[in-house]
Amino acid sequence: MTVRPHYKLHAWSVSMELVKIIYRWLAIFPTEEKYGLQSQMRRAAVSVPSNIAEGAARSSSKEFAxxxxxxxxxxxxLETQYLIATQLGMASENSQLEEHIEQASRLITGLHKKHTAPIKS
Structure with missing residues (x-):
């Protein structure tokens, strides 16, 4: 099997770890939130590495960006939903989750800047 381009991206790896952290953190949510905020947070979390992977498989920097x-x-x-959940008392704050959101944000922003920067001749 060939190594896919997104496997090499630190932003993708951190985002994948963030998905795992979110799923574990959401396990303590109230049952009535299973199809509400909990479901939305899972979808948002999964969307992050999924879009990085899809973009990395595209043929141009513009598409990747x-x-x-x-x-x-x-x-x-996801960050907004996390803040809503903690402020409503559905779950306690999670520093590991917060750190992964921050790290993923920095990495994705850096990649985005790299793929939108004008080409110097």
Whole structure:
């Protein structure tokens, strides 16, 4: 099996770890949130590495930058939902989760800048 381009990206690896952290953290949510905020958070978390992977498989930097932008949007959505959940008392704050959101954000933003920067001749 050949190594896919996204496997080499640190942003993808960190985002994959973030998905695992989110799934474990959400396990303590109230049962009535199973199809509400909990479901939305899972979808947003899964969207981050999925969009990085899809973008990395595209043939141009412009396409990759587009999918990185979508991944960044999903990460912001996830962060907002995390804040809502903690402020409503559904679960306690999680420093590991917060660190992974921050790290993923920095990495995705760096990749995005790299793929949108003008080419110098």
């Amino acid at each position: 587009y999918f990185l932008s979508v991944a960044r949007g999903s990460l912001s959505e």
